[in-house]
Amino acid sequence: MSLEPDLRFFKEDLCDCCGICFQRCPVLELPENEAKQEIKKLINGDADNSLVLQTCVTCNICDFACPQHANPYGLVLERHNETRKKQGLPFMAKFIFPNEPENMWTNTRLLMGEDERSLLHFWEENLKNPREEVLLTGFYNNLLPYVAQTSLLEELKPSIVGSDSMFGMGEDAYRIGFLEEAQRLGMLAKQKFSGMGIKKLYCFMVVEASMFTDVLPKKFGIDFDFKVELLDDWILDRLKDGKIKVVNKLNREVTVHDNCCGRYMNGKLPDTTREIMERIGCKVTEMRHSGENALCCGWAGTVPTLFGATSGNPLHTLLNLMQSLYLRLQEAEATGAKVLVVPCPGCCAFLSLIKVLTNSKMEIYLPLELVQMAAGETPVHKHDQRAWDILAVTTNLVLKWFSSPKRFIPRPIDIEKPLPRAGWVDQTRIKYFGKLYHSILIQNTVTRRIIAAAVKTMIKRYRVYLEKKKRNLLSQKVV
Ligand code: SF4
Ligand code: SF4
Ligand code: SF4
Incomplete structure (x- = not known):
């Protein structure tokens, strides 16, 4: 189930959970506290409650935004990799x-x-x-x-x-x-x-x-x-x-x-x-x-x-x-x-x-x-x-x-x-x-x-649905 070590891109030891990545993400544009929560969920592998995994368009901006060069985009890819191994090709x-x-x-x-x-x-x-x-x-x-x-x-x-x-x-x-x-x-x-x-x-x-x-x-x-x-x-x-x-x-x-x-x-x-x-x-x-x-x-x-x-x-x-x-x-x-x-x-x-x-x-x-x-x-x-x-x-x-x-x-x-x-x-x-x-x-x-x-x-209705889903996911705190 797990990736070969050389296909692991995220450097967890460098990440201080500052949340800058998801504040700067043009899709999420999260406030600081929510962004900090989201990186923790992603690190914990909490796919069901992760707004990032359910929204990310894999554009890689967060990688360039990260001051620690921890590669948060790589973590998104790793999480998708784990899920598709469980679920297969949709x-x-x-x-x-x-x-x-x-x-x-x-x-x-x-x-x-x-x-x-x-x-x-x-x-x-x-x-x-x-x-x-x-x-x-x-x-x-x-x-x-x-x-x-x-x-x-x-x-x-x-x-x-x-x-x-x-x-x-x-x-x-x-x-x-x-x-x-x-x-x-x-x-x-x-x-x-x-x-x-x-x-x-x-x-x-x-x-x-x-x-x-x-x-x-x-x-x-x-x-x-x-x-x-x-x-x-x-x-x-x-x-x-x-x-x-x-x-x-x-x-x-x-x-x-x-x-x-x-x-x-x-x-x-x-x-x-x-x-x-x-x-x-x-x-x-x-x-x-x-x-x-x-x-x-x-x-x-x-x-x-x-x-x-x-x-x-x-x-x-x-x-x-x-x-x-x-x-x-x-x-x-x-x-x-x-x-x-x-x-x-x-x-x-x-x-x-x-x-x-x-x-x-x-x-x-x-x-x-x-x-x-x-x-x-x-x-x-x-x-x-x-x-x-x-x-x-x-x-x-x-x-x-x-x-x-x-x-x-x-x-x-x-x-x-x-x-x-x-x-x-x-x-x-x-x-x-x-x-x-x-x-x-x-x-x-x-x-x-x-x-x-x-x-x-x-599209308008779907955006209302997405907004509601976003609020729900953001209200799920990290345990
Ligand atoms: S990945 Fe980088 S920007 Fe994101 S929380 Fe960790 S250190 Fe901060
Ligand atoms: S890769 Fe995903 S999380 Fe990172 S900036 Fe792009 S959309 Fe946002
Ligand atoms: S790289 Fe792909 S998703 Fe990104 S802008 Fe071009 S076609 Fe669109």
């Missing part, structure tokens, strides 16, 4: 793990055009070719392959590789406390990439870059012998040396979402996105939580619902996900900016999801897409359409949950299993929902407004 985790037939990565492909499917195939095949320099498209670009259809990446085109089975280099497994699996995925990544003779690896995804540079080497002792940079660094360099010419300053007011887990690379906050925005003529207005205390996009709102009393109930998972995504979108809307810039394709996909569900007018772009516009190119911008595709895959999964007699039976996780594909019944249903969601029955002003009103009401 049904809704099928959605995110690529080795599950219901996974969102391969199932969303059913709704893609031939152009996107062949791009994904090309990137996977390219992974077998030795190269000194590669651009890794990243786990979440399996959902948005079209973003790489740009002349700006022409120079890197032969070196673009994808990896649809690596769970974001172990990031998703790590974030939900599957620590042994994250370690095994890190080792698989080492095997896969060291065989390619890489000297420099560019990452589309900030979180994958931080797995290579920070998490895998520092937490799991898995080192890589190549240099890692963000694709946005490569873009910024080309803007600086004029290889990418700005022919059209955008003159837009934007707000920037900072990635939660990848906010630090090599111990520093990367500021590339803001510099890119300045060069293409965008003015950045900051959200209430940004930079070192930025809220996660909300996708990780699924994490606390995978454990404890609500584990296995997809309604909790979906409601917590929606309210958590909406929180970030609302912060962005409150800035008055009309454009939300997200450096990570994952955040882009999920924030687009809540955008379409709430009928928000906020425009969501990756930095690359805005640079394309400044360079006189029109990006293949179909995040809204893809959001409805992902909703079709989600609808199928929720239906399966209701009809499955095995919905409460935990499952083991086998990361080395080959990628499964959906069976024909799932394929038919997903295609049907895809058609329905793109049809005029849904895509008309009245229905969209009704959906938005219903989603906002559900």
Whole structure:
């Protein structure tokens, strides 16, 4: 049941229970006394009464806030690890793990055009070719392959590789406390990439870059012998040396979402996105939580619902996900900016999801897409359409949950299993929902407004429930 000593991250001997970690947590923002209580509950392993375990989106801010460097975030992961060993893999985790037939990565492909499917195939095949320099498209670009259809990446085109089975280099497994699996995925990544003779690896995804540079080497002792940079660094360099010419300053007011887990690379906050925005003529207005205390996009709102009393109930998972995504979108809307810039394709996909569900007018772009516009190119911008595709895959999964007699039976996780594909019944249903969601029955002003009103009401009610739960948990004192 217990972790190997080298996968224990929390340093209890350094912790003086000052509570600063959970006072500074952007999700909890607890008063001092409550924060002190919460760290004690977490140390005692009191999972049922721990507000942290039932709320935490595993963003890692508390680690950077801790003056003693005791690693409280590591303790959250350790506690999740213990629980999932007792409870197994909850049904809704099928959605995110690529080795599950219901996974969102391969199932969303059913709704893609031939152009996107062949791009994904090309990137996977390219992974077998030795190269000194590669651009890794990243786990979440399996959902948005079209973003790489740009002349700006022409120079890197032969070196673009994808990896649809690596769970974001172990990031998703790590974030939900599957620590042994994250370690095994890190080792698989080492095997896969060291065989390619890489000297420099560019990452589309900030979180994958931080797995290579920070998490895998520092937490799991898995080192890589190549240099890692963000694709946005490569873009910024080309803007600086004029290889990418700005022919059209955008003159837009934007707000920037900072990635939660990848906010630090090599111990520093990367500021590339803001510099890119300045060069293409965008003015950045900051959200209430940004930079070192930025809220996660909300996708990780699924994490606390995978454990404890609500584990296995997809309604909790979906409601917590929606309210958590909406929180970030609302912060962005409150800035008055009309454009939300997200450096990570994952955040882009999920924030687009809540955008379409709430009928928000906020425009969501990756930095690359805005640079394309400044360079006189029109990006293949179909995040809204893809959001409805992902909703079709989600609808199928929720239906399966209701009809499955095995919905409460935990499952083991086998990361080395080959990628499964959906069976024909799932394929038919997903295609049907895809058609329905793109049809005029849904895509008309009245229905969209009704959906938005219903989603906002559900979120409002769920937040009342969460507030009540928070008060109850905080009133449980440490014994
Ligand atoms: S983990 Fe750090 S910040 Fe949190 S209570 Fe312990 S010493 Fe304080
Ligand atoms: S990991 Fe993030 S959400 Fe979780 S307790 Fe720490 S700061 Fe809060
Ligand atoms: S996709 Fe969301 S949860 Fe994942 S790293 Fe980005 S901000 Fe965090």
